[in-house]
Amino acid sequence: MSLADDLKAPLRNADRFFIGGKWVEPSSDSTIEVTDSTTEELFFRVAEAQAPDMSRAVGAAREAFDEGPWPRLTHAQRAEYLRAIAAGLRERTADIGQIWPRESGVLHAIARGGGKNAARTFEFYAGLADTYPFEEPAQPTVGEFGLLVREPVGVVGAIIPWNAPMSLITYKIAPALLAGCTVVLKCSPEAPGEGYLVAEIAEAVGLPAGVLNVVTADREVSELLVRDPRVDKITFTGSTAAGRRIASLCGERIARCTLELGGKSAAVILDDADLAAAAGTLSSAECFLSGQVCSSLTRIVVTRNRHDELVEALAGTFSQVRVGDPFDERTQMGPLAARRQRDRVEGYIAKGIADGAVLATGGGRPADLDRGWFIEPTVFGNVDNSSTIAQEEIFGPVLTVIPADDEAHAVALANDTVYGLNASVFTPDLDRARAVARQLRSGTVGHNAMRTDFGIAFGGFKQSGIGREGGLEGLLPFLETKTVILDGRPADYA
Numbered sequence: 087m088s089l090a091d092d093l094k095a096p097l098r099n100a101d102r103f104f105i106g107g108k109w110v111e112p113s114s115d116s117t118i119e120v121t122d123s124t125t126e127e128l129f130f131r132v133a134e135a136q137a138p139d140m141s142r143a144v145g146a147a148r149e150a151f152d153e154g155p156w157p158r159l160t161h162a163q164r165a166e167y168l169r170a171i172a173a174g175l176r177e178r179t180a181d182i183g184q185i186w187p188r189e190s191g192v193l194h195a196i197a198r199g200g201g202k203n204a205a206r207t208f209e210f211y212a213g214l215a216d217t218y219p220f221e222e223p224a225q226p227t228v229g230e231f232g233l234l235v236r237e238p239v240g241v242v243g244a245i246i247p248w249n250a251p252m253s254l255i256t257y258k259i260a261p262a263l264l265a266g267c268t269v270v271l272k273c274s275p276e277a278p279g280e281g282y283l284v285a286e287i288a289e290a291v292g293l294p295a296g297v298l299n300v301v302t303a304d305r306e307v308s309e310l311l312v313r314d315p316r317v318d319k320i321t322f323t324g325s326t327a328a329g330r331r332i333a334s335l336c337g338e339r340i341a342r343c344t345l346e347l348g349g350k351s352a353a354v355i356l357d358d359a360d361l362a363a364a365a366g367t368l369s370s371a372e373c374f375l376s377g378q379v380c381s382s383l384t385r386i387v388v389t390r391n392r393h394d395e396l397v398e399a400l401a402g403t404f405s406q407v408r409v410g411d412p413f414d415e416r417t418q419m420g421p422l423a424a425r426r427q428r429d430r431v432e433g434y435i436a437k438g439i440a441d442g443a444v445l446a447t448g449g450g451r452p453a454d455l456d457r458g459w460f461i462e463p464t465v466f467g468n469v470d471n472s473s474t475i476a477q478e479e480i481f482g483p484v485l486t487v488i489p490a491d492d493e494a495h496a497v498a499l500a501n502d503t504v505y506g507l508n509a510s511v512f513t514p515d516l517d518r519a520r521a522v523a524r525q526l527r528s529g530t531v532g533h534n535a536m537r538t539d540f541g542i543a544f545g546g547f548k549q550s551g552i553g554r555e556g557g558l559e560g561l562l563p564f565l566e567t568k569t570v571i572l573d574g575r576p577a578d579y580a
Contacts, residue, residue, distance in 0.1 A: 094130050095120075095279050100131065103299075103300065103302075104299060105142055105146050105300075106295050107295030112139055114134075117131045118304075120189060120279065123190065123420070124191070124458040132278045134304065135301040135302060140270075140303060140311055140314075141310070141314070143299040144314050146296040146299050147242075147296055147297075147316075150268045150295060151241050154268075154295065157238050161218075161264060165211075165212035165215035165216075167263065167291060169208070169212050171288065172212070174291060176202060176205045182200040186250075186251070186252065187420060189279055190251075191378070192376075192412060193417060193419075204252050204253065219236075231572045231573075236265075238265045238267045239267055239564050239565060239566050240267060240317075240319065241268050241317050241318050242317070243311040243314075243319070245323070246323065247323050247324045248275075249378045249481075251280040257540060258321045259271065261560050262564045265561060267319075267564050270317070271284070271285075271298060271301070272302070272308050305328075320332055321344040322346070323380075325479075326348040329345040333345060344553035344554075344563045345551040346555055347550050347551040348507070351385065351508035352387050352499070353383040353385070353510045354522060355496075355512045356518065358515060361395055361396050362399055365402070365404075366403050367535055368400065368536070369403040369463070372483050377483035378422065378481050378482065380479070381538050382536070385476060387488045387496045388488075388490065388496070389491070397444075397446050398446070401447040401465050404463040405447040409452050410452075410455065421461075422459040424459060427482070428482075430481070431482030435475075438484075438486070441470070443466040443467070443470070443475060443486070444468045446465040447462075448462035461483065463483045464482075464485070465484075470488075471499050477504075479505070497525050503548075505546065507529055507545075508546075510534070511526075513533075513534070529545045539556070543556055543557045
């Protein structure tokens with residue numbers, strides 16, 4: 087029986103890999119089952135890459151970069167392919183709306199916009215073909231004429247997590263392709279569907295062979311991608327623990343890497359903030375992807391004299407969240423992505439209780455949902471900032487409220503973490519918000535909301551990563567800078 091016989095996902099080639107511009111047979115019969123996070127039923131099966139498959143994908147990308155047309159096209163020519171991919175994403179937006187909720191638990195109301203959002207990102211990077219200075223004159227201290235040239239870094243290994251695959255695929259491969267790189271896209275075993283969908287679009291638009299290669303693999307085979315000397319750069323989104331391993335392997339061979347890692351982000355509630363509004367905003371934000379977001383504001387820091395009031399407000403708003411089927415328009419929060427993810431979150435909740443934090447609401451499974459990886463929205467109060475639930479990334483809908491002595495202490499507590507991905511300041515005073523924001527050691531700081539902006543740049547301080555994604559900053563990691571010094575001016579600079 088072909089894997090396609092029991093395929094429920096809107097994909098045509100999940101039993102193969104997209105390598106060298108073709109759908110190729112895997113080297114083994116090994117497969118991965120992708121489970122619907124709401125029903126716990128089989129969604130589809132996908133071929134699992136082994137060492138020969140990964141090597142074949144890397145070889146195709148290497149050949150496409152060294153010998154193929156892609157790096158030798160103009161940026162404008164490559165931009166036309168990006169625009170074609172954008173059009174393909176818009177055409178497949180309904181399919182994305184089916185795949186993402188079933189794999190990861192996001193609401194269908196959000197997922198159905200994923201294709202359009204991804205398309206806009208491809209179009210943004212296509213637009214840089216006309217505006218970014220990939221080559222510009224420079225006055226050398228020796229010689230007559232200098233050029234500062236920005237060229238593609240080479241073969242890129244892009245490793246994608248399971249929580250928001252399409253968005254993360256887009257912010258990696260769109261700038262990489264514009265730069266002239268070739269890519270091996272390694273999909274997550276829990277959520278490979280969007281990667282395969284992008285491969286189908288790449289095939290449909292006639293992307294040159296080997297420019298984009300798509301495989302799904304678990305950790306051991308994924309590490310072969312990181313180790314392979316034919317790969318010039320790794321771009322990774324995932325846990326800080328995995329990021330440390332990737333950085334160490336890249337360091338062994340001085341490979342370039344961009345790492346978008348974990349977070350334990352703080353919301354600093356100043357003494358003039360509207361607590362009811364803050365509670366509503368924080369509860370609503372944490373519903374997105376059931377809290378399975380690295381930038382979630384899960385550490386709520388507030389002065390002691392307002393602590394109890396905020397905990398009560400959060401418990402009131404978060405406990406009212408409607409948890410259920412992500413395809414039901416009434417649902418406000420769906421399931422977690424997998425059984426092991428729910429087990430992880432439940433383990434942290436148990437640890438919080440054991441360590442003496444006050445469970446204000448939640449902590450269990452919804453009583454009316456006997457299938458699916460659901461967890462109740464959970465709030466802890468009186469959390470010690472040194473405790474496990476205050477310091478480690480839970481990756482679920484669990485808020486921890488931490489009391490502070492005053493504003494300075496709140497800032498110190500917010501910064502007292504190995505992470506530095508996101509933060510927010512809650513106050514009606516713009517100048518005060520800006521002043522506190524500048525004191526927070528975080529890649530992004532929002533105001534009165536959970537805010538990140540990939541149109542500007544996204545990434546973290548400290549152990550939240552290396553480099554930035556999104557916007558113009560997200561193009562730079564896929565470029566190498568070359569200095570050219572000539573004895574005179576070329577004709578087009580005369």
